[in-house]
Amino acid sequence: MDFNDTPEEAAFRQKARNWLAENAIPESELEGDNLIHRHRPWLKRLYEGGWSCISWPKRYGGQGASPIQEVIWNQEQSHYPHLKTHRFSVGQKMVAPTLMEFLEDRPETLERLLPPIASGDETWVQLFSEPAGGSDLAALRTRAERDGDAWLVNGQKIWSSHAVEAKWGFIVTRTDPTVPKHKGLTCLYLDMENPGIEIRPIKQANGESEFNEVFFADVRIPDNQRVGQVGQGWEVAVTMLSHERLAMGGENFGVDYEALRKLAGEVCIDGRPAIENAQVRAKLADFYCVEAGLRATTNRAISALSKGKNPGSETSINNMVIGASTQEIAAFALDLMEQAGIVLDESTQESSFFQQAFLSIPSMRIAGGTDEIQANIVAESVLGLPREPRVDKNVPFNELPGGK
Amino acid sequence: MNFDFSEEQVLLQEQARKFLADACPADLVRSALHDDAPYNEELWKGIVEMGWTAATIPEEYGGLGLSYLELVVIAEELGRAVAPVPFSSSVYLATEALLLAGSEEQKNLWLPKLADGSAIGTFALAEGRGRYSPDGIYTGFSNGKISGEKSVVSDALAASFCITVARDSNSNEVGLYLVTLNQDQAISQQALNTLDMSRSHSSIHFDGADAQPLPAGSTDSACLIDQLLDRAAVLFAWEQIGSADATLEMARDYSLERYAFGRQIGSYQALKHKMAHMYAKNTLARSNCYYAAWALNTNAPELPVAAATARVSATQALFFSSKENIQIHGGVGFTWEYDCHLHYRRARLLAVNIGSEFTWQDKLVSATQQAA
Numbered sequence: 001m002d003f004n005d006t007p008e009e010a011a012f013r014q015k016a017r018n019w020l021a022e023n024a025i026p027e028s029e030l031e032g033d034n035l036i037h038r039h040r041p042w043l044k045r046l047y048e049g050g051w052s053c054i055s056w057p058k059r060y061g062g063q064g065a066s067p068i069q070e071v072i073w074n075q076e077q078s079h080y081p082h083l084k085t086h087r088f089s090v091g092q093k094m095v096a097p098t099l100m101e102f103l104e105d106r107p108e109t110l111e112r113l114l115p116p117i118a119s120g121d122e123t124w125v126q127l128f129s130e131p132a133g134g135s136d137l138a139a140l141r142t143r144a145e146r147d148g149d150a151w152l153v154n155g156q157k158i159w160s161s162h163a164v165e166a167k168w169g170f171i172v173t174r175t176d177p178t179v180p181k182h183k184g185l186t187c188l189y190l191d192m193e194n195p196g197i198e199i200r201p202i203k204q205a206n207g208e209s210e211f212n213e214v215f216f217a218d219v220r221i222p223d224n225q226r227v228g229q230v231g232q233g234w235e236v237a238v239t240m241l242s243h244e245r246l247a248m249g250g251e252n253f254g255v256d257y258e259a260l261r262k263l264a265g266e267v268c269i270d271g272r273p274a275i276e277n278a279q280v281r282a283k284l285a286d287f288y289c290v291e292a293g294l295r296a297t298t299n300r301a302i303s304a305l306s307k308g309k310n311p312g313s314e315t316s317i318n319n320m321v322i323g324a325s326t327q328e329i330a331a332f333a334l335d336l337m338e339q340a341g342i343v344l345d346e347s348t349q350e351s352s353f354f355q356q357a358f359l360s361i362p363s364m365r366i367a368g369g370t371d372e373i374q375a376n377i378v379a380e381s382v383l384g385l386p387r388e389p390r391v392d393k394n395v396p397f398n399e400l401p402g403g404k
Numbered sequence: 405m406n407f408d409f410s411e412e413q414v415l416l417q418e419q420a421r422k423f424l425a426d427a428c429p430a431d432l433v434r435s436a437l438h439d440d441a442p443y444n445e446e447l448w449k450g451i452v453e454m455g456w457t458a459a460t461i462p463e464e465y466g467g468l469g470l471s472y473l474e475l476v477v478i479a480e481e482l483g484r485a486v487a488p489v490p491f492s493s494s495v496y497l498a499t500e501a502l503l504l505a506g507s508e509e510q511k512n513l514w515l516p517k518l519a520d521g522s523a524i525g526t527f528a529l530a531e532g533r534g535r536y537s538p539d540g541i542y543t544g545f546s547n548g549k550i551s552g553e554k555s556v557v558s559d560a561l562a563a564s565f566c567i568t569v570a571r572d573s574n575s576n577e578v579g580l581y582l583v584t585l586n587q588d589q590a591i592s593q594q595a596l597n598t599l600d601m602s603r604s605h606s607s608i609h610f611d612g613a614d615a616q617p618l619p620a621g622s623t624d625s626a627c628l629i630d631q632l633l634d635r636a637a638v639l640f641a642w643e644q645i646g647s648a649d650a651t652l653e654m655a656r657d658y659s660l661e662r663y664a665f666g667r668q669i670g671s672y673q674a675l676k677h678k679m680a681h682m683y684a685k686n687t688l689a690r691s692n693c694y695y696a697a698w699a700l701n702t703n704a705p706e707l708p709v710a711a712a713t714a715r716v717s718a719t720q721a722l723f724f725s726s727k728e729n730i731q732i733h734g735g736v737g738f739t740w741e742y743d744c745h746l747h748y749r750r751a752r753l754l755a756v757n758i759g760s761e762f763t764w765q766d767k768l769v770s771a772t773q774q775a776a
Contacts, residue, residue, distance in 0.1 A: 001406060001407060001408065001409065001410075001473055001694075001697065001698050001701065002405075002406050002407075002698070002702075003405050003406075003407060003698075004405070004406070005405065009405075257772070258776075261769075261772060261773075261776070275769070275773070278762075278766065281765060281766050281769040282762060282765045282766075284765075284768075284769050284772075285712070285716055285764075285765035285766070285768040285769055286716070286720075286765070288713060288768060288769075288772060289688065289689075289692060289713055289716050289717040289720070289768075290688060292691075292692055292695065292713045293687070293688025293689065293691050293692050293713075293717055294688065294691075295691075296407070296691035296692055296694055296695045297687060297688065297691040299405060299407040299691075299694075299695075300407055300408065300691055300694060302405050302407070303405050303406055303407040303408045304408070306405050306406065307406075307408070314687045314690075314691070317683065317684040317687050317688070320680065320684055321684050321688070372673070372677065374680075375673075375676065375677040375680035375681070376673065376676060376677075376680075378680040378683055378684070379676035379677065379679055379680045379683075380676070382680075382683060383652075383656050383676075383679055383680070383683060384656070384660075385656065385659065385660070385670040385671065385675075385676050385679065386660075386667075386668055386670060386671040387671065388671055388672070388673060389667060389671065
């Protein structure tokens with residue numbers, strides 16, 4: 001047991017490190033607040049250097065890197081936090097692997113779609129959730145009806161991140177309401193400049209507008225932009241969701257043990273640093289245990305990759321644990337500040353980051369599958385527990401309450 | 405990165421599990437709750453024959469010279485089996501104390517006996533209720549003799565000697581002393597009734613018993629005790645995680661075979677989510693145990709943080725898992741004949757044996773402050 005690279009891994013790490021040292025764009029040269037525009041020049045440089053989406057095949061813009069090489073690359077890149085390109089992850093980490101799986105027999109389409117994802121020229125929006133289909137995604141109602149060699153799409157999507165900037169959308173639609181709900185779905189991709197699409201930003205509880213509503217009125221999508229078979233949409237969507245769960249996690253808004261420990265050393269209880277207080281110490285220790293446990297769990301998964309094995313089921317707990325834990329830490333940090341905990345000072349990004357995080361964290365526990373859905377996934381796929389019986393399983397969608 | 409056990413270590417663990425499934429079934433643990441024997445001698449003999457008591461003792465002292473990575477997988481299996489034997493006292497504490505601070509003479513005399521099972525050792529710390537601190541140690545050592553009262557000592561009724569925490573009346577320093585327990589005139593033991601009678605406990609009264617200091621060497625003797633507890637904490641945590649996983653498996657299996665309202669109770673989200681949380685806590689604790697095993701095995705400077713992290717999370721995971729296992733079983737989980745209470749009892753013994761969750765939370769934060 002050790003934390004060392006194999007000689008091959010060490011060589012790859014050195015190569016990645018050297019390239020980053022020579023090519024990283026300094027923070028002072030990045031422009032604007034919109035992270036997609038801000039990071040596009042960096043993605044371009046990554047792509048031209050062969051360091052964007054390195055696990056993809058070469059013909060699509062990657063370098064055919066192994067999973068462990070990708071981990072090493074991510075570790076090295078994380079030393080440049082101002083260059084974190086997570087705003088591109090819908091296309092890069094979710095859409096692209098799904099396209100590669102379901103359009104395997106159409107390499108010319110992949111050659112058109114994938115390289116601009118890697119270079120950052122084209123971003124994607126995931127058009128899955130609907131007002132009537134959240135945790136029960138398959139209850140979605142957006143219709144796609146056949147019209148010659150195309151589909152006419154009508155309906156509404158919601159919680160679509162960064163739809164405004166997106167060149168392409170990946171949509172799951174209902175193509176047959178006369179069969180049970182999971183069987184009547186079909187996936188398509190579409191140009192977001194199509195006539196009939198209207199995007200309305202949602203003002204969120206934290207005051208920002210990252211998510212959108214997207215409305216479709218007779219939007220025409222050619223059938224050759226279908227992903228998977230007609231009626232295979234659920235399988236395609238689930239594949240993309242499993243990539244989403246891998247892509248999520250790791251985002252903690254800077255709310256971590258070290259930040260909390262520093263704060264507890266600065267603020268006072270009864271005239272002494274709060275960190276000397278036994279209750280505070282007990283809470284700090286618990287937060288540390290979760291954070292260290294997640295880190296060590298990731299290292300176990302990386303070790304499996306390093307040996308060329310599939311990681312075990314242990315990382316499935318990440319999405320279930322991290323949001324709730326981060327929320328507890330943020331709330332506790334505000335409590336440590338007592339009355340001052342309520343003050344939201346927006347003059348710099350650093351001031352009030354616990355307050356900002358406190359407002360944003362509820363979304364961590366919902367996006368990409370709620371904590372409760374994540375717990376179901378652990379219970380069913382790891383522990384082998386049965387699903388809840390489903391009253392809607394064998395009923396045609398249009399005969400369900402609310403299915404019309 | 406190779407943050408994993410080797411194939412040989414995994415094989416050793418499988419052998420240990422097989423051996424204990426056969427030699428230490430739950431009925432044996434249950435019967436140990438009400439027999440008078442301080443430990444199960446036949447099981448202990450088997451464990452000695454497997455070489456587990458000799459695992460980390462160097463070959464020059466009659467041991468196998470294995471690494472701590474071998475010892476932790478054995479610890480996990482002993483925890484899983486709730487084994488009614490003095491392994492933690494003798495191996496994680498007495499053996500470790502000798503390895504850490506024993507004189508050459510003490511090591512030559514005792515380590516071969518610990519290895520071949522002809523001696524069992526234990527560790528005496530507590531004097532009354534409340535958290536250990538050097539200030540609370542009144543047992544005194546003077547001119548080769550020790551006097552005082554140790555209120556709760558695990559496995560001393562089975563042991564030939566006891567590593568005892570006492571105060572040197574000359575230097576006023578608190579240190580470790582080796583006391584053989586066959587001194588009838590100077591030592592009296594009183595058996596205690598406890599929550600987990602599958603392991604024996606007693607109070608010990610020392611009245612001028614012969615004792616030898618363990619030379620601390622250049623280490624401050626209070627630090628030495630902390631070092632010993634850090635090392636033991638890693639091994640205790642592995643026992644705890646073994647028991648925690650066993651209770652999760654019991655809960656899952658029962659929830660698949662028990663029906664209520666026309667379906668398996670394991671299909672209700674109230675129970676699925678409970679078990680998913682048991683799994684999450686156990687997994688975090690296990691991963692922390694991995695890290696602590698690495699730190700113990702390499703004697704890394706991170707050991708104090710890693711040991712406390714493993715200890716706190718394993719204590720919490722096992723308490724949660726052992727109590728919710730009873731809950732998932734419902735009424736039968738509260739019967740003597742079901743195995744749930746064996747883990748619930750042992751969970752508390754393991755939780756307080758070398759310092760409670762609250763004590764280790766405090767140590768954890770101290771260790772992160774020192775590391776910063």
